[in-house]
Amino acid sequence: MTPNLVYVIVVGVLVGAGVSLLLERTLTRIIIGVVLIGNGVNVLILMGGAFGAPPIVGDGPDADLSDPLPQAMILTAIVITLGITAFLLAMAYRSWQLLGHDEVQDDDEDTRIIGLADRDEGPRAKEDDAEDLPNPVYSCEPGKERR
């Protein structure tokens, strides 16, 4: 069986749109992106099997039946995508509850280490300071308590 061009274009458009949504910073858009990519991949799996009549033995000649295995796999994939979408939605809602938005945040430690590099004091510099202090109370950002 040769793949139908319409299916190939559908897969391309769905996955392409999904990827561009996945690159957004808001979780709700990421969720829509995930759903689109999931559906695109499902169509891709569908193209892998033979097309034909409903796969019920005895309904017609065996050679005319479609391949039921990709359909079974897609069913499993749909269930998994459903569960994950529900979980992501709950997470987006919780993020909105806590922060008032659902944007993906920068990591605290990353921001801190970038700050250290900007001021040219690596962890090494801190240790050297520590040896001179009898009771080392030092913070990476002077005057500001780390969380």
Place this chain on the structure above:
Amino acid sequence: MTWLVPLPVVVPLLGAALTLMMARRPTAQRTVSLTALAATLAVSAMLLALTVTEGPQVVAVGGWPPPLGIVLIADKLAALMLVVSTAVTLCVLVYSIGQGAADGDTETPLSVYHPTYLALTAGVTNAFLSGDLFNLYVGFEVLLVASYVLLTLGSTENRIRAGTTYVVVSLLSSVIFLSALGLVYAATGTLNMAQLAGRFDALPDNLRLLLQGMLLLAFGIKAAVFPLGAWLPDSYPTAPAPVTAVFAGLLTKVGVYAVIRTETLLFPDGRIGDVLLVVSLLTMVVGILGAVAQSDVKRLLSFTLISHIGYMLFGVALASEAGLSGAIFYIAHHITIQTTLFLAAGLMERRGGSTALDRLGGLGRLAPVLAVLFFIPALNLAGIPPFSGFLGKLGLLQAGVDDAGPLAWAVVAGGVVTSLLTLYAIGRVWNLAFWRTPHPDMPTAADEADGSTVLLPKLMLAPTFALVAFGIALTVVAGPLFDLTSEAAGDLLLRTPYIEAVFPDGAP
């Protein structure tokens, strides 16, 4: 005795269902999950004995003969992984029960914890036992979805932020895996791994390379290989200590296991060995340089975790019996040691009130037991003789020297440097957290005296101690264990023991 094979998947799943029904009865929940995991461990040990004496054990699920139905296969590699991972999950479960009992469960709602934890175990065992690529995908999804829940337990602000990164990256890897499966099925008409082994040989080279690349990319994200591992240190440290410990021990290793299985069984020609060598070198070096820059114990350990994945990948890339054997030994060693270190870090957080190195100090004098529990696995990780970390690295480096290619020599040098830098990173933690004068903000014995908290609960110390002992036991039995991993590696390279176990009359 093949009826034993599905039990490591079925027993935790049944346990998960039971504990979910007992949501309001914490004592019953604990009993059920402990029993389920202990039973799984016993079954896994029996399976390992069976595979050593009788060869791979195969079960066709639902009685459908392969390649129509799904098969579960326990060969030496899978059985060894099962034993080590279940032993570790059991210890971590005891530790988390100890922590829950001491904390009054403010941050970890117990009713969800046990079912999810058991589902995670079932996903891991299913991935190890699966003889079918789609079932491997399902195993991955089960363990990933369980890990999403465990990582965001209590859904505090930090955990939601860390969870977002983790979930989205994992989803991406799952999607790549799933599209690879669609293409593999379209190209070969089967997903049974034993059958695929024969059919891949007949495919055009370029198509095979594409499928291999997609599978490697999907597993590489899960295994946190450079440059696909940047999500790991951002997400792991925020979870509760036992959750981080079990993630660090198991999840990345399932990815490495999948790489080993597919590379040896489906793509034995070793065409991309050089690419894997470069990736393993970069994973080691970049990972450990990240660890050196950290000032938080949990993040530092997360970076050493990434870095040491490079050693396992090195063994896979060499594709020789010695290399694979070293990689399998190193997985067993690393699951144990990395989990132990994260459990010790959890204890440091309790005793010191923080995991930030600039807020810790003097733990060696305040808590000598904890110091021992950290020091032994730390030296083991850095590869100090005579521990298993040294033996595993030695095996891998010898395999690299035997290979004698210029790239292999470069990775050998990188491996030695990484080992030394690990010692430096771990030594920094030791100097800053266990020596020095105690930080004034740290909890003191007086806080414990009023009865409000227990700084080091016995139920948390005991499983950590058990894992330290398990790590030492790996060192003691290293000789027989290396024999076992060599046999497993030999079987992997031959491929016929695996294929003939599924299709005794030849693959259709």
